[in-house]
Amino acid sequence: MDFGGLRAVDRLDLEIHCGEIVALIGPNGAGKTTFFNCITGIYTPTAGDIRIHPPGRETKRINGLKPNRVTELGLARTFQNIRLFHQMTVLENVMIGRHCRLRSGIPGAVFRPPHTVKEERQAVMDSYRILEKIGLERFVNDLAKNLPYGAQRRLEIARALATEPFLLLLDEPAAGMNPHETHELDQLILRLRETENVSILLIEHDMKLVMSLSDRIYVMDYGRKIAEGTPRQIKNDPAVIKAYLGEEYVA
Amino acid sequence: MASLIEIRKSFLVSIWFMFLTFPIMVIRVNTVENVIQWRWNNMIAVGLGSFLLSFVWRYLIRRKEQGVQRQEESTGLRRSIFQRIGEDRRIFLPGLTVAAVAVVVFPFLVSMYQVNIMTTAFMYIMLGLGLNIVVGVAGLLDLGYVAFYAVGAYTYALLNYHFGLSFWICLPIGAGLGAVFGILLGFPVLRLRGDYLAIVTLGFGEIIRLVLENWNEFSFGPSGIANIPRPGLFGVAFSLEAHSRYIYFIVVILAIFTIFMVNRLQNSRIGRxxxxxxxxxxxxxxMGVDKTRTKLTAFALGATWAGLAGVVFAAKTTFINPASFTLWESINILCIVVLGGMGSITGVVLGALVLVLLPEYLRAFAEYRILTFGVVLVLMMVFRPGGIVSNVRRTYQFEGPDSGDK
Known part of the structure; x- marks a missing residue:
C-alpha cells in the first residue's frame, strides 16, 4: 500500500484459517491499521491481493471493493477510535449492522407490507439477541454516547457481529480499558469464537491479552512483517525483541 | 435580585450602546441650513432602553442555564413537551381533532388574503419536510434546494404551455423530475461533505436559476411564463375566491401526504x-450500508417534495419567473428546518408556520418588519439552539424480548 512515495504496508503476507484468533502487533505507526483499511475496502491496495474463502462459498478476490460490499461478503470490523452512531440508541446501532442483511426498500418503507413489518420485527429481535450475547441488553434503549467506555467498545463488537461476519477484525479492542474490562473482553472474544463460529484478527497493544488469546501472532514494523508464529515463538524472537519488546518490555 | 454588580453591568452596556449609536441616533446634519442637530433625547432613550433590555437579557440567560442544569440532574431520557403531548393520547387525539377542524373550517371564515398566506405556509411545510430529509436526517447540507422547486414549477408551466397537460398530470411528473434532478445533483457531490457540499449545491441552485433566466427559447427568460391555469376539478368553474380555497385544500392534503410519507421513511430501514x-x-x-445509494435516495426523495411543491406553486400564482427561485428562497427553507429542529417533523411544521406567518403578520410594524423578524430569529437561536422542537427523534423503544415493536 503506497501513499504517494510512502510505502505504508510492504509485502505483508498474512493468513487466517477458519476459527483462528490471529493477532497483528507492532509499534505505533507500523502500518497495522492501514492494513486493516486495505482489507476492509477503505483503501484500495496499490499492489497485492486479498482473497477470502467464506465457508461453503467460492474463493473471492476483494481488492478495491467498496467497504459495504466487503462487509456484505462477511468481513466486519471495529475501529481503533470508537466510531459509534452516538445519537442513536444502542439497539439502533446494532440494527444498522443488520442493514446489509435486510432487503426492504422505499416501497417497503412507505406501504409497510406484512413482510417488511416482519423483517423489521425480526431485525429488532436479532439485534436484541446479539446485545444479550455481548451483555449489553440493559443499555438497549440508551443513546450510544451515554454508555460507559468499555460498553461502547463492546457495542462496536456487537454492531460488527450483527453483519453476520465469518471474520471479525478488531482494531485495538482493549485500548483504554481497565484490567477488569480487559479480562471481560478476553472472555468475550473466546466465547465469540466458540459460539459464533467466527475467526478473529485483532490489532492490540495489550501484550497480556494478545499472548493469552492468540493462536498465532504476526509482528509488523515499518510496514514489513518481521515475525510470525505462536505466542511462545514470538516472545523469544530476537527480531521482535529488537524492534518492539526489547524497548518496552525489558523483563 | 438586582445587586450593585448587575446594575453596573447594565450601566456599562447602556454606555456602550449610547457610544455605538451616537453617530446615527444623535448627530443629524441638516444639509439645507448647514448645521448639525444634536438630538440628545434620542441618546437618553437608547441609554434607558439598553439598560432595561440588558436586565431582561441576563435574566433569560440565567434561566436558560438553570434549565440546562436541571436537565443534567434529572436522570433518564430527556423529553420535550412536544414528545409528551405526542405520547399522551388523551391530549394528542383531541388536539389533533381540533387542529383538523380548524384547518378545514379556516378558509371559510377568513379573507382570501389569509387563505393565500396559509396556502403558502402549507407549501413551505412540504418544502421544509423535503429538505429535512436531506439536511436534518441525512446530514447533507444542501443550499441549492430551491432548484428542485424551480424544476417542479417549470415542469408544470412548460408542459402546460406546450402540450396543454393539466395540473393533475403534471403533479406526479413534477415530483418525478424533481427526484431525477435530485439524483443528478447527487452524483457529483457523493464524495463531498459539510462546507464543500454546501458550496457545490449552492452552485447547482444558481446554475438552474441562471439557465432559466438566460435560455429564452426554453424558459422565456426573465419575463417568465404567465397564464398558467389553476388546477381544475372535472371542469367545474370556480370563482377566484373558491379557487384559492380549492388550492388551499389541495395543498393541505399534499402536506398531510408529505408528513405521512416522510414519517414512514424516517422510521424505516432507509431512515436508519x-x-x-x-x-x-x-x-x-x-457496517455494510451502501453509501452511494443511501445518499442518492436522500437527495432524490428530498427533491421529490420540492418538485411537488413547485407544481403547486406554479398553479397557485399562475405566473412564474426565475426571480422566485433565488438563493434567498433556499436559505428560507433551510431556516425552517434549522429553526424548527433538525430531523423533527413536528419541528419543521412549526418552523414553517412561524417563518411564513411571522413576516406576514409583522407587516403591522411596517419598516421594522424584517428587523423584528431578525431579532426573533436571533433570540430563537440563543434560547433554543436546537430549534423549536429539539432532540425529540423517536427512537426504537425496546420493551422486552417478547414485544419487539417500536
Missing part, C-alpha cells in the same frame, strides 16, 4: 441508514 450516515460516514459504510 440516513441517520447513521449523518453520524459517521465511514463507520456507516463499514
Amino acid at each position: 441508514a440516513w441517520l447513521a450516515l449523518r453520524e459517521d460516514e465511514i463507520a456507516c459504510q463499514a
Whole structure:
C-alpha cells in the first residue's frame, strides 16, 4: 500500500484459517491499521491481493471493493477510535449492522407490507439477541454516547457481529480499558469464537491479552512483517525483541 | 435580585450602546441650513432602553442555564413537551381533532388574503419536510434546494404551455423530475461533505436559476411564463375566491401526504441508514450500508417534495419567473428546518408556520418588519439552539424480548 512515495504496508503476507484468533502487533505507526483499511475496502491496495474463502462459498478476490460490499461478503470490523452512531440508541446501532442483511426498500418503507413489518420485527429481535450475547441488553434503549467506555467498545463488537461476519477484525479492542474490562473482553472474544463460529484478527497493544488469546501472532514494523508464529515463538524472537519488546518490555 | 454588580453591568452596556449609536441616533446634519442637530433625547432613550433590555437579557440567560442544569440532574431520557403531548393520547387525539377542524373550517371564515398566506405556509411545510430529509436526517447540507422547486414549477408551466397537460398530470411528473434532478445533483457531490457540499449545491441552485433566466427559447427568460391555469376539478368553474380555497385544500392534503410519507421513511430501514450516515460516514459504510445509494435516495426523495411543491406553486400564482427561485428562497427553507429542529417533523411544521406567518403578520410594524423578524430569529437561536422542537427523534423503544415493536 503506497501513499504517494510512502510505502505504508510492504509485502505483508498474512493468513487466517477458519476459527483462528490471529493477532497483528507492532509499534505505533507500523502500518497495522492501514492494513486493516486495505482489507476492509477503505483503501484500495496499490499492489497485492486479498482473497477470502467464506465457508461453503467460492474463493473471492476483494481488492478495491467498496467497504459495504466487503462487509456484505462477511468481513466486519471495529475501529481503533470508537466510531459509534452516538445519537442513536444502542439497539439502533446494532440494527444498522443488520442493514446489509435486510432487503426492504422505499416501497417497503412507505406501504409497510406484512413482510417488511416482519423483517423489521425480526431485525429488532436479532439485534436484541446479539446485545444479550455481548451483555449489553440493559443499555438497549440508551443513546450510544451515554454508555460507559468499555460498553461502547463492546457495542462496536456487537454492531460488527450483527453483519453476520465469518471474520471479525478488531482494531485495538482493549485500548483504554481497565484490567477488569480487559479480562471481560478476553472472555468475550473466546466465547465469540466458540459460539459464533467466527475467526478473529485483532490489532492490540495489550501484550497480556494478545499472548493469552492468540493462536498465532504476526509482528509488523515499518510496514514489513518481521515475525510470525505462536505466542511462545514470538516472545523469544530476537527480531521482535529488537524492534518492539526489547524497548518496552525489558523483563 | 438586582445587586450593585448587575446594575453596573447594565450601566456599562447602556454606555456602550449610547457610544455605538451616537453617530446615527444623535448627530443629524441638516444639509439645507448647514448645521448639525444634536438630538440628545434620542441618546437618553437608547441609554434607558439598553439598560432595561440588558436586565431582561441576563435574566433569560440565567434561566436558560438553570434549565440546562436541571436537565443534567434529572436522570433518564430527556423529553420535550412536544414528545409528551405526542405520547399522551388523551391530549394528542383531541388536539389533533381540533387542529383538523380548524384547518378545514379556516378558509371559510377568513379573507382570501389569509387563505393565500396559509396556502403558502402549507407549501413551505412540504418544502421544509423535503429538505429535512436531506439536511436534518441525512446530514447533507444542501443550499441549492430551491432548484428542485424551480424544476417542479417549470415542469408544470412548460408542459402546460406546450402540450396543454393539466395540473393533475403534471403533479406526479413534477415530483418525478424533481427526484431525477435530485439524483443528478447527487452524483457529483457523493464524495463531498459539510462546507464543500454546501458550496457545490449552492452552485447547482444558481446554475438552474441562471439557465432559466438566460435560455429564452426554453424558459422565456426573465419575463417568465404567465397564464398558467389553476388546477381544475372535472371542469367545474370556480370563482377566484373558491379557487384559492380549492388550492388551499389541495395543498393541505399534499402536506398531510408529505408528513405521512416522510414519517414512514424516517422510521424505516432507509431512515436508519440516513441517520447513521449523518453520524459517521465511514463507520456507516463499514457496517455494510451502501453509501452511494443511501445518499442518492436522500437527495432524490428530498427533491421529490420540492418538485411537488413547485407544481403547486406554479398553479397557485399562475405566473412564474426565475426571480422566485433565488438563493434567498433556499436559505428560507433551510431556516425552517434549522429553526424548527433538525430531523423533527413536528419541528419543521412549526418552523414553517412561524417563518411564513411571522413576516406576514409583522407587516403591522411596517419598516421594522424584517428587523423584528431578525431579532426573533436571533433570540430563537440563543434560547433554543436546537430549534423549536429539539432532540425529540423517536427512537426504537425496546420493551422486552417478547414485544419487539417500536
